[in-house]
Amino acid sequence: xxxxxxxxxxxxxxxxVACAPEVVRRPTQxxxxxxQAKDTIEIGETVPVSxxxxxxxxxxxxxxxxxxxxxxxxxxxxxxxxxxxxxxxxIHEAYLVLAGDRLVGFYLPVERAFAPVGDGKEIRLSIxxxxx
Amino acid sequence: MxxxxxxxxxxxxxPLSGCATGAKYTEVASTLPPLASSQxxxxxxxxxxxxxxxxxAINLNGQKVGTAKPHGFYFVDRAPGNYEVTAATETExxxxxxxxxxxxxxxxxxIQMGVMVGRIVPELVDKADAERELGKLSFxxxxxx
Numbered sequence: 001x002x003x004x005x006x007x008x009x010x011x012x013x014x015x016x017v018a019c020a021p022e023v024v025r026r027p028t029q030x031x032x033x034x035x036q037a038k039d040t041i042e043i044g045e046t047v048p049v050s051x052x053x054x055x056x057x058x059x060x061x062x063x064x065x066x067x068x069x070x071x072x073x074x075x076x077x078x079x080x081x082x083x084x085x086x087x088x089x090x091i092h093e094a095y096l097v098l099a100g101d102r103l104v105g106f107y108l109p110v111e112r113a114f115a116p117v118g119d120g121k122e123i124r125l126s127i128x129x130x131x132x
Numbered sequence: 133m134x135x136x137x138x139x140x141x142x143x144x145x146x147p148l149s150g151c152a153t154g155a156k157y158t159e160v161a162s163t164l165p166p167l168a169s170s171q172x173x174x175x176x177x178x179x180x181x182x183x184x185x186x187x188x189a190i191n192l193n194g195q196k197v198g199t200a201k202p203h204g205f206y207f208v209d210r211a212p213g214n215y216e217v218t219a220a221t222e223t224e225x226x227x228x229x230x231x232x233x234x235x236x237x238x239x240x241x242x243i244q245m246g247v248m249v250g251r252i253v254p255e256l257v258d259k260a261d262a263e264r265e266l267g268k269l270s271f272x273x274x275x276x277x
Contacts, residue, residue, distance in 0.1 A: 082258045085227075093229035093256060110214040110228040 023088035025113035044126030050118025051086035152204025172231035177205035183243040198275025206275040219252035238262035
């Protein structure tokens with residue numbers, strides 16, 4: 001382990017996470033859907049997800065998400081009456097990006113970027129679709 | 133342990149020094165000015181007194197809007213758009229989020245302790261969770277004073 005790596009581990013163990021790397025992301029373009037086409041999904045089972053280097057979040061059972069658009073990576077769903085963030089060196093508001101019922105990553109609305117799921121493994125979600 | 137370390141540690145452990153006092157959220161919530169339909173409202177609050185000596189400035193898009201006062205909360209109204217919250221501490225963790233017209237956003241200011249000093253981590257919180265924590269906090273009507 002390098003000196004820098006060792007220092008990061010030591011500081012992390014002490015509660016300092018200043019060494020946490022940025023959330024991996026790349027620019028993407030969101031194409032919005034018409035208001036009347038914004039269908040909603042409900043999550044059927046709580047799912048823990050890796051959202052950044054060393055950080056986890058939970059997508060809660062019963063939470064509602066509205067489809068607001070599409071990017072090249074998938075359909076983009078924004079939380080209804082809730083918030084969702086991903087975290088690395090910084091914390092970013094994030095929406096879900098789904099390909100069918102698979103969670104492939106997150107859309108960061110401020111950065112206009114796509115961040116793949118933390119460990120690179122897509123996650124199948126239990127979802128119920130509600131029409132617009 | 134150096135004298136500096138001991139002083140910093142002692143300061144961080146003073147639990148109630150410099151906490152916000154005054155009317156609680158539950159007392160003032162109904163009297164807060166209504167939000168203009170063209171604006172959004174961002175609440176900032178710090179529920180814990182741990183590390184009370186660490187009270188950095190809180191910046192919204194680089195502009196100071198208040199400090200991280202323990203047991204206190206305040207809000208600002210802003211135009212819709214993209215926002216970035218940072219705390220002026222030795223190491224910085226920023227939060228980015230969007231603000232829509234008539235939307236309320238809640239930013240919890242959480243202390244994270246390090247070896248020598250603490251830092252404030254701003255977290256975006258949903259309204260239900262925020263209102264549970266806000267109930268016992270004191271309103272800071274002029275956070276820039």
